[in-house]
Amino acid sequence: xxxxxxxxxxxxxxxxxxxxxxxxxxxxxxxxxxxxxxxxxxxxxxxxxxxxxxxxxxxxxxxxxxxxxxxxxxxxxxxxxxxxxxxxxxxxxxxxxxxxxxxxxxxxxxxxxxxxxxxxxxxxxxxxxxxxxxxxxxxxxxxxxxxxxxxxxxxxxxxxxxxxxxxxxxxxxxxxxxxxxxxxxxxxxxxxxxxxxxxx
Ligand code: GLN
Numbered sequence: 723x724x725x726x727x728x729x730x731x732x733x734x735x736x737x738x739x740x741x742x743x744x745x746x747x748x749x750x751x752x753x754x755x756x757x758x759x760x761x762x763x764x765x766x767x768x769x770x771x772x773x774x775x776x777x778x779x780x781x782x783x784x785x786x787x788x789x790x791x792x793x794x795x796x797x798x799x800x801x802x803x804x805x806x807x808x809x810x811x812x813x814x815x816x817x818x819x820x821x822x823x824x825x826x827x828x829x830x831x832x833x834x835x836x837x838x839x840x841x842x843x844x845x846x847x848x849x850x851x852x853x854x855x856x857x858x859x860x861x862x863x864x865x866x867x868x869x870x871x872x873x874x875x876x877x878x879x880x881x882x883x884x885x886x887x888x889x890x891x892x893x894x895x896x897x898x899x900x901x902x903x904x905x906x907x908x909x910x911x912x913x914x915x916x917x918x919x920x921x922x
Contacts, residue, residue, distance in 0.1 A: 723747060723748070723749050724747060724748055724749070724763045724764065724907060724910050724911055725748075725749045725751055725761055725762045725763050725764075726742050726748055726749070726750055726751070726762060726763065726764045726765070726766065726906075726907065726910060727750075727751045727752070727753035727758060727759065727761070727762035727764070727765045727766065728742070728750065728751070728752060728753060728765075728766045728768055729753050729765060729766065729767050729768060729775070729788075729804075730752040730753055730754050731754070731774075731775050731778040731779070731782070732770045732771060732774050732775050732778060733768045733769050733770020733771065733775060733803060734768045734769045734770060734801075734893065734895060734896070735752060735768050737768075737893075737895040737896060738750075738766050738768055738801075738895045738903075739752060740895075741894075741895050741900055741903045742766075742903060742907075744900060745900060745903060745904060745907055747907070747911075748907055753765060754782075755782070755784075756783070756784060756787045759784065759787045759788055759791055760787070760791070762796065763796060763797075763910050763913070763915065764796055764797040764798070764799070764906065764907075764909070764910035764913070765788070765791070765796065765797075765798050765799075766798075766799045766800075766801065766804065766906070767798065767799070767800040767801070767803070767804030767807050767808065768801055768802075768803070768804055768895070769801050769802030769803045769804060769857065769893050770802075770803045771803060772803040772804075772806035772807055772818065772828065775803055775804075775807060775818075776807060776818040779807075779818065779819075785818070785819060788819060789819055789820070789821060792819075792821050792886065792887065794915060795886050795913055795915035796886065796910075796913065796915045797886045797887070797888065797906065797909045797910045797913050797915075798821070798886065798887050798888070799887075799888040799889070799890075799906045799909075800822075800887075800888070800889040800890070801889075801890050801892070801893055801894065801895065802856075802857065802858075802859055802860065802890070802891060802892065802893055804889070805824075805826060805860055805862075805882075805889035805890060805891060806818070806826055806828055806860050807819050808821050808822040808824075808887060808889050809822055809824050809825065809826040809889075810822060810823055810824065810825070810866075811824070811825035811826070811864075812825070812826055812827075812828060813825065813826065813827040813828065813863065815828070821887060822869070822882070822884050822887045822889060823865065823866025823867075823868065823869050823884060824862045824864065824865050824866065824869055824882055824884075824889065825862070825863045825864040825865075826860045826861065826862055826863065827860055827861055827863050828860050829858050829859075829860065830859065830860050830861040830878065830891075831856065831858070831859055831861070836857075836858050837855075837856060837857045837858060837859075838855075838856050839853060839854065839855050839856070840853075840854050840856075840875065841853050841854070842854055842873065842875065844872060844873050844881065846872060846905075847872070847901055847902060847905045848901035848902075848905070850901075852894065852897075852899055852901050852902065853897040853899055854890075854892040854893075854894065854897075855892055855893045855894075855896045855897060856880075856891060856892045856893075857893060859880070859891040859892060860891055861878040861879060861880055861891050862878075862879035862880070862882055862889075862891070863879075865879065865882060866884070868884055868885070869882050869883070869884045870882065870883045870884065872888075872890075873890075878891075880892060886909070886913055886915070888905075888906060888909065890902070
């Protein structure tokens with residue numbers, strides 16, 4: 723059984739927990755406290771409002787625990803606001819968790835295209851097209867040398883992976899398609915952290 727947490731301070735928490743509960747071998751957990759972070763094998767940082775979630779991480783003193791667990795190898799997946807939380811650089815603002823070698827631009831799609839849906843094929847994730855929802859989404863402006871680009875849409879980078887870290891500008895949890903969640907669950911099952919636990 724893999725325990726997968728969803729950071730439950732603000733934002734689209736329930737939808738992630740619901741999709742995780744549909745995947746065999748997964749025990750979803752709403753993560754609110756330090757103790758919860760220590761229990762999970764992987765953690766999803768949901769969409770919402772990154773400045774609010776960032777403030778709440780400070781208020782509840784959760785940042786250091788998340789960072790040290792990420793450095794120990796547990797997979798983290800940031801969706802939308804979660805991507806912003808993971809980034810080492812945010813255009814014009816201070817970073818939050820400072821973990822992933824990406825520079826992001828918040829609300830990168832401006833007013834007109836601010837929310838939209840697209841069906842896209844991402845061969846590494848699934849062999850069928852996946853419906854992706856963008857809501858006042860960020861995009862990635864720059865990536866570091868070890869960041870892999872999973873998806874570029876209309877010339878903008880919207881999906882990235884870097885060792886145990888995964889970040890998407892969009893919200894796979896808002897559609898009834900488990901592809902992305904299964905991809906993350908596999909990442910958790912394959913991670914060196916889980917292997918370490920099994921070896922113990
Ligand atoms: N615009 C939000 C932010 O900058 C992100 C939106 C979302 O998570 N859907 O934090």
